[in-house]
Amino acid sequence: MKALALFSGGLDSLLAIKLIQETGVEVEAVYFLQPFLPPEEEERVITHLQKLIAQLGVKLHIFRLGEDYLRMLENPKHGYGKAANPCLDCHIFFLRKAGEMMNEIDAAFLVTGEVVGQRPKSQYRGAFPKIDEETGLAGLIVRPLSAGLLPPTIPEDKGWISLRHCPSIQGRQRKIQLELAKKYRLEYEAPAGGCLLTNVEYGRKVKDLLKTEGRLTVEHLRLLRTGRHFRLSPNFKGIIGRNHRENQVLFGYFCQNRHAEGLYLLKALGAPGPLTVGLGQPTAEELTTLAGLTLRYSDHAPDSTVTVKILASGKEHHLAEHSVLKRLSSPQPDRYRIT
């Protein structure tokens, strides 16, 4: 018999897999890869996960989340947490996808590392039956870390597995998990950074995008990771690079999309400074404001008069130059800053 485990990369899901392996059931695992990681980071995350899961000899499936995940993210039924993290909907989404995969790989049930009371919204005891019902998988989701606190599942009722060896962990304490990790000699360093959607600054940018565009795309979500973001009007925003790497990302983005309309690349000439990308349909005044913001983050002396070059995308590829006095043209960033 086979089970499919939802693997988060954390200790709890590693332990859940181990506890199910102890019942004699073969386990495969699935990790849901968020769509807005840049390729090099995807690679780093996958390598890390494979190293962790190799300790248990488990086959790992990487499931790349796509457009349907973004649609859920735009309008989560149960709302967001502190940032743009729709944890309850996200979790239900993962379980539904895992349910489909369970059938494809001929697994009999799902396993998660959830713990009763660990997270206020999705892991209090009463949430589990509601989650299970909403996924259409009631009775088929086994949570071995809190097994003693939860009603028996179908695999237990039918005698496929016995969870008598499993703990009854409750709440946020980690003592039992750490003891079990020691017992099973598991290494468990979680991937750095955690879920980006729980990051308050990132969340602010996601919500700005939703408010102005009404829709999320992978490309835009990736771009939210780069630079300082400024909202100049509902129709126009600017992103200013914070370092060489970010300037390269912004330059690459402009070059890739140079044939589309509504994209601007700005650079203050004559001294080191950032590259800026403008997105949308600006008025002349808004473009000048973005040139001023670009200049504000450049190394030109105060009171110097500087030329800011502005390259526009689209058919015309036109180039404009603004001559601006740094002192006079420096708008207050806080007035426009998203993060």
Ligand code: SF4
């Ligand atoms: S922390 Fe992120 S990945 Fe996890 S449930 Fe919440 S939104 Fe989804």
